[in-house]
Amino acid sequence: MSSSTYRVVDIHTHMYPPAYTQLLENRNSIPLIRKFAGAKEPRLIILPAEAESLEKITSEDPDKTSSHLPGRPVTTHYSSLSQKIHFMDSHQIDISVISLANPWLDFVASEDAGETAKSINQEFSDMCATVPGRLFFFATLPLTAPPETLLAAVGHVRSLKYCRGVILGTSGLGKGLDDPALVPVFHALAANKLTIFLHPHYGLPSEVWGPRATEEYGHVLPLALGFPMETTIAVARMYLAGVFDQVPELRLILAHSGGTLPFLAGRIESCIVHDGHLVREGKAGPGRRTIWQVLREQIYLDAVVYSEVGLKAAIDASGVDRLMFGTDHPFFPPLNSDEQGEWESVTWNAEAVRKALGDATDRGRAVMGGNAVEVLRLHEDS
Ligand code: URA
Ligand code: ZN
DSSP, X not given: OOTTSOOOEEEEEEEOOHHHHHXXXXXXXXXXXXXXXXXXXXXXXXXXXGHHHHHHHXXXXXXXXXXXXXXXXXXXXXXXXXXXXXXXXXXXXXXXXXXXXXXXXXXXXXXXXXXXXXXXXXXXXXXXXXXXXTEEEEEEOOTTSOHHHHHHHHHHHHTSTTEEEEEEOSOBTTTBTTOGGGHHHHHHHHHTTOEEEEOOOSOXXXXXXXXXXXXXXXXXXXXXXIHHHHHHHHHHHHHHHTXXXXXXXXXXXXXXXXXXXXXXXXXXXXXXXXOHHHHHTTSSSTTOOOHHHHHHHTEEEEOTTSSHHHHHHHHHHHOGGGEEOOOOBTSSOOXXXXXXXXXXXXXXXXXXXXXXXXXXXXXXXXXXXXXXXXXXXXXXXX
């Protein structure tokens, strides 16, 4: 494949391969997959915000047919490779960089995590090999495993032909991404040219949404606001801890166009230079790399923001050469039209690129695929 050929690349697209769904089916607390009487498909219940409705329905009568079931139906879109390819074909997507969806292996016991990661990464690798050139993947790390197992996993995923990085949540080893114990992992990822795809899962504490949220507001608040704030906070903590300076070769793609980082970077800067403690400690003086610089040097953003307003902010913050189109498939399926047809959640993101950058422009093409091909080396097949 020539790198000058125009390709549409989806870098934010998930799968729950069969080995992972089995893991969830065997669980009694979230994350889990559970069947409910009267519901055609089993349901995937993963978000902390869904725990309350799961508890309620379980304590009432788990077999009672209810119209208000927690979670989302597990359709073929979650696990089936042929369904992923059909989705790509029906949205003119040439290449997808697939990743395990949240909450990855965050809940897996320490002693099982290494082997579980290995088998899931192998499953991803095998899927990619089935359709050469159309699929690459971000691997999953066994974050709950002992440090030596975790570091060995980085070496293992580096050897997988179609692996181009790792998907990472914000909890790290349990203390967030500003945890000094993670620095060796970041060094190992950077040394192996594995880009981190940083993705939220935990949102914000459910009290923030108020007492009416569970019954009345669906998943809107945790997904629309909790997810992006989680990403913003995680990266701000990394920045304040000096992680980007400690590991200058580290590269991250931030989900959902960086949460609110492009919009709040100016405020973060102002708070730093006006913070007496940081100024006294010499952490706000000349020579400091600003968050704006980090956004342009070590961070890429996906274009999963659904509007040209947010997309323009992302472009202004990181540069048009650092944005990459994504879909978030299989999440946000159409609710009033055929799931095998066009998904509005996808067309909104493509439309935002067209509105922000024009129709069939070089800049638009870069965001729709060219940047991903270059940054993730999708023209190389090893
Ligand atoms: N909901 C999730 O749980 N994950 C996503 O990636 C998108 C929506
Ligand atoms: Zn996602």
